[in-house]
Amino acid sequence: MYPCRVVRKRLLALFRRNTFLRRLLYVCTLICFSGYTIFHLYFGPGYMVYVHKNIQASCIIPEVNPYDKEIMKFFWKPDPIVCSKDSDLVYFDFNSTLHLNKSRTRSSSISCQYQEVVRKTNDDFNVELGPEVWFNSSVVIRTDFVNVKCFIGGKMVYSRLHYQVYRPPESKRRNPKKKYSVLIFGMDSVSRLAAIRELPKTMSYLEKNLGAYVFKGYTKLGDNTLPNLAPLITGHYAFSKEFPVVEHTKFDNHPFIWHNVSRLGGATMFLEDWPRISTFNLGTSGGGGFLKPPTNHYMRPFYLAINHMQMFESPVSDVLQFLEDKNVKLSSTSYLCYGEKSLHVIAIDYFKRFLLAYKDDLKFTLVWNNKLSHNYVNFIKLADDDLLDLMTFLKTEGFLDNSFLLFLSDHGSRVDKIRNTPIGRLEERLPLISLVVPQQLKGAYPNLHENLKTNINRLTSPFDAYETIVDILNENFKSQEVAVPYPRGISLFRPIPNDRSCADAGIDEHNCVCYSSDSVDVKSPVVVKLAEYVTANII
Template identity: 40%
Template sequence: MSSVLTMSPLRCTVCMKQLRVNKNSIVAVFFVSLLIFANFRYNQPTRFRFSHSNVNAVCTLPELDPFDSEIMKLNWHPRPVVCDDSLPFMYIDRKGFIHLNTTTLALKKLTKLDIDCTYQHVERQGDDDVIFKPEVHFTEPEYVHCDFVVGRCRDQTDQSIYENLLINLNSHLVFESKNIRNESQQQLSVLILGIDSISRNGALRKLPKTMKYVEDVLGGITFKGYTKVGENTFPNLVPLLTGRKADPNELPHIFGQGYFDDIPLIHHNFSKSGYATLYAEDWPAFSTFNYAAKGFKVPPSDHYIRPLYLAMKKLQPISTSLDQVLLYLEDKNIKIKSSSLCFRNQLKHVMFLEYFKRFVDSYTNRAKFAFTWINEISHDYSNFLEIADQDFVEFLMWLQNDGHLENSVLVVMSDHGSRTEEIRNTVAGRIEVRMPLLSVVLPERFKQIHPALVETLIQNTKVITTPFDFHTFLSDVLHNNFDDPPPLIMRDGKLPRGISFFQKIPKERTCADAGIHELFCACFTSTPVDISNNIVPKIAQDSITKINHMLVGVKHKCAELTFSKLIDAQLIESNFKRVKEDERFTLRKPLYPTRRRKKKIPCFV
């Protein structure tokens, strides 16, 4: 027997209409996608590229106004961040024991008998995935044998009333697996707080409280000549962490190998010397060793934050994927119910700092090396960074008040300045992108024991320095190289590429000496001016008149300056030349003309 499929005319008409609707939807989605692509590809601000025309010239560091008028036009204050208002039903104390939150239970008018709470270990599965282990029903307080767990609570009807990620730091396994030495003035710990895409001047604008605390309270020493050696994060952090250039000639197979387990990270040197180690970087899709790569087969440190952020994505796959879209809307001052800078009821950078705190606390008085790097809040939208200013200050206050800086070198730093086109298309931004933040805090006792080293380090803040120098400095700290530093050894008539901050770096150092490519050299250069030129003494006198005018309000304290003798005059030039062939076409190019100021500025000594 055969069967015949029949369809009524009405049903057929409905199907045809549905097919047309689906077809139209597909066409609409295609054109919307095309418009989005065209917008991001051709409707962005033009990126003007400049290179230095003489990297072999002696470097004169540029002095820029942090509050340059062009940049301040792009500066604005974001709204206070609002996370969701859910309450924490569980927490893990600093000793690693999990508890129910009695405050939340009281607010919810519940008892411990009214709810059933569990936790699941977050377990790393390679460098791009995690799994949640079977649920554990616990009797508090119970020690948690991992760094991250998913906590859940259900009511008596088995309805979920709570789910969140909890942060711990399980140091027991590390202590069982290796001997962690004690820290001391001869064996200093190193704590690095890295913040992506922030220049020294940018930090003065967006992190004023942090910078004031670092410099005025902690006595931090900020480097005015710290310069990037690569375009983005990867080529700047690789030299810092390995002492080598991110180049196949110096690190074979660094590109295309997928995994980075074999590169000589300085973490491993500290670990072999009996240090507990931490590598913490947020924003897993764009982190330094995972963007277009596979990261690490084996965690690069004793404690590794990446599984926390992968767990966030696993719990909230859709919203996490939309974070950057929502952050874009927030940057346009469009109010979002819950900020993409949050994970549920917590700011993500606060969770990050909490993990950092737990690492420091768990290894109190023990040698430790922490390399941490915050990306998401500052990478694309620099104005959001000020949201974290007070949180950074409170973290630094905690370090100081709990005595964690007595035998530790603290570093607050970045990899480069803001790379947003609007900022780096300004004259000041063009320099700032090349000169990231670097502030070093030395223990007070160390300063008393080694005043000559401190003085040398301060002198080096006024010359050009790089991540290669920073790596050498870290090696000196690791190997306790605090005696009088040996003289610099010239090789083939050239200075070493990496010179420790504890060694006196010659003022005559050039970008070429320091391994800085012409695209990243920020130095100005100077040439002598004939002082017999009639305009030279006139400009000198005008400068003195201007200084006296600025001192009018305190003239009872300051003697009036007078012109005595002209000793020397220098012509300062930026030496930047535009590289048009590297610039891509955009529809907005005519709206962003190349801003130029006078290149030549007389400077008198």
């Protein structure tokens, strides 16, 4: 018998000499990690199902401590996102011009080419590259996305995708009636309580500096993104006759609210940063996508191009993100990066560019960040400084003078052990939603502030957010009483009734988290025992 240390040394020597065995070990390790990661995310642990017994009862909003010890054990701080330290060799300014970054190269012999990233005709899943166009000085680009390659002495030294928001110079002004814009910025899987814990700087700035209203009773309507996003932007239930979802059928004909903005002459933008699980392309949501680009500016082709050129969508990528969440790094740069920027910063930057390109115009934006927060709750905190910077930008650049901002989510964490705890069950069903209102409107319509302040503690849902957006576009800010029987969707500008129930709001038994009260006989044995116990333990 050989001693263990001898066997270990011989095996190590064998692996060093044999390239095939090293590769086989590497592949097997990745397969094992991939299987474990997929099981960890989607199949384990078992999910407990809770059902509310009386959704007809008047709702009492649960008061929950965001720092409850039952929850805090699931949270830690991952290492900061580290992206490439090499700055881009080329860059876009804000006038549709692509420049060489002279601080990166002093070579006079450098030559570059760009190719437009083109969405294939009637295809929401594939892109292609246009003809190669060579340049060695600044050049005007008349499209949003390009792939750039640069060469020195025939050797490629740079290859990267770049983006801008191209507005044709001949395009007309898009706000003839001075209407208010709607800016929706979403983070997937973020509860209100998680936002308090994980985004303290952003939430503090929203409430203290922007006067945001953060609604404590905002409740999800379905499990994943589509059942919660569809009511928000169409006013209809997903997977119903109102909003049918048919496998591989396109979503173009649904009454999205951005069509209302287009009819008013406004500019529209839609961005989701993870193509594989995009709301309208995911297989469990029908997977049909859109026949035509749904909005004037649509960033999906850019992210598809990234995934065609890198391994972002391979099973290996899930493993890398899983390990990164545990602060185990297999690379000097983060999987959450593309080039010198993190993916959520790219989304923020494109959002800013759209706002600047249409600064004085009527606008609608829907930005949805999946990559950072969908699978791992602890990555959210890594965006706090960047989101604070965004909120500061919106204020200092004056965009909130004529725009309503909705900073929100679809639901809380769904893929962790968190939701099997009593607090986690509530968090999953109570996503973040905050609303920032132009300051001058509060003075012109005092009822607006009073009603919004009251509604912070009332039961609300995505149907109410939709009705609010409709009121914004129709400039319907005057106080109105809510009709009886209560409609399913009530604008947040109206005083939402205190006795509203989950049934009134269209929230089913599975998602209703309201507390309710019942009359009981004070002489019943159970009540007597409870009273005796409480009085005996009062200090």
